[in-house]
Amino acid sequence: MPRMTAARAAVEILKREGVSHAFGVPGAAINPFYKALKEGGGIGHTLARHVEGASHMAEGYTRAAPGNIGVCIGTSGPAGTDMITGLYSAIGDSIPILCITGQAPTNVIHKEDFQAVDIASIAKPVTKAATTVLEAAQVPGVFQQAFHLMRSGRPGPVLIDLPIDVQLTEIEFDPETYEPLRVYKPAATRAQIEKALSLLLEAERPLIVSGGGVINADASDLLVEFAEITGTPVVPTLMGWGTIPDDHELNAGMVGLQTSHRYGNANFLESDFVLGIGNRWANRHTGYRLDVYTRGRKFVHVDIEPTQIGRIFAPDYGITSDAGAALELFVEAAKELKAAGRLPDRSAWAASTQERRATLQRRTHFDDIPIKPQRVYEEMNRSFGPETRYVTTIGLSQIAGAQMLHVYRPRHWINCGQAGPLGWTIPAALGAATADPETPVVALSGDYDFQFLIEELAVGAQHRIPYVHVLVNNSYLGLIRQAQLGLDIDYQVNLEFENVNSPELGVYGVDHVKVAEGLGCKAIRVTDPSELGAAFDQARKLAAEHRVPVVVEAILERITDIAMSRTADIGDVTEFEEVATEPGHAPTAIVPLRG
16 A cells, blocks of 8 residues: 655645645644645645635636635635635635635644634634544545535535644545545426426416526536526526527516616516526525515426525425536426427517616716726627636625626626635636636626735736736725615715826826836726727737736726615616617617617
8 A cells, every 4th residue: 555644645635636736825833734835746736925815716616617615725724714704705606615724733733833823613614524633544535525515515615624734644645546525416306396397387477586606517508508498587596697699589687676677676576476596596686675686476496405495485385406407307308398389489588688677777878088988898898708707705896797788698797696705816816817817707896895815916927827806996885885875874985185296187096007017017097988998908918918807997986876775676677877869879788678
């Protein structure tokens, strides 16, 4: 039997579980693992500038392609606590990432040793499992179980904490005979699918709500096929955006308090039946007025996690199943019903959803200087095609982006939906671009999100990871300022100051162009909306030429209120700006505006 250190055994297991890349920051307590990583070969590594950044890079890496599991690595103590935010983000969005931390020697963990912290206990609430391995012989089993847990049922993150003496201990381990554990995913039965279809057939105005579970299951094609067979319009959630192309005639728009379309909410409120697949009824989608959301319609909920059924509200029927397994049966049964002539004609209902799409639009075309943010998204639609992968986290920039951008493919809207940590966008974009260098990545940030982990731009410069980062700068905590309106305050949300080193910025404070250039990247500042398109084109060329991130900063008007509900009711969304009333107001809309 081969003998090797437990750290080397862990590296060999990573390779046999399909890991080809990791993100992290070495340190004394994890150095034996890094030695094994170097000597074992076969796994690339990106050196982050902040360990939280490494965890978000791992998230972006996982989200970019089916089957990926991002790995983040850090030393003991603060490295682990820094990565807690990434673990929270991952578990909230059902994203499998593996976090590996170093730890003090086993004999002094309890003695308040330098950088010794009970990271397993800290991480337990935000992981599927968190383990400090105290016996070296257990390392192979713990890693094997970690991949089994991450992939089985509802996907999610795992943390493995390795004391330095455990890493260094030699054990018996044969990599050549290692086999991953079989993944468990619950699957719907034919009887359950037929019951759900019977409820759909009884409805006059049904909708499908397509969630992130459809993307996790790599089942978007099945979702579209089922919708087309039955003629049922689809509402993608924020995490499910891209499961049906935005230009598909059955795309009924997104629903919610903020990241929604006017026509999406209107279509939903006209429905009488909703089939939710791989979604969790997040409150930004349903609103807090569940009576409004549920009134007058029946619900079927399909989710991979049994305890999600009934968590937010009780559906009329629930099915515990992987979205892909359920959709295979939905397609099979729907084809049989169609062949038997038992599917009702939904064409009038589907057409009415598109009629609302053609009449209920938001205005994007403004020529104002400073730039109104809506114009930025309009120009992004013109410049960045259907192959673009967008990455963003939270704020008015993300909300407006979701209202106005277009997404055509699964995994082309990579968004931290549940946790929404500021600073997520830069490292997540780097992780996504590392996972799939052939797909153009465009990140979207407000100025505060951009500043939180801005040092990670240097990672893109060092490791030659090109992407375009659209930075909309109003020198304000815009979403928080808007949330304070109901309290009649505007307090501690203003980021303006006069930068003595960049007086040309006026009160916009931080000179992001200088910072980006100082970190080894390229940057362009735009103050005139007519120059946005040319700036985006130039940014793509600079990224290709220099193989670094390129920032396009748009200087916005200081205050813009983006459409959202002030009453937590999807039927009561305030349109703060004038809506589109003629085609020229929304020239990049999927469906031309009709009056």
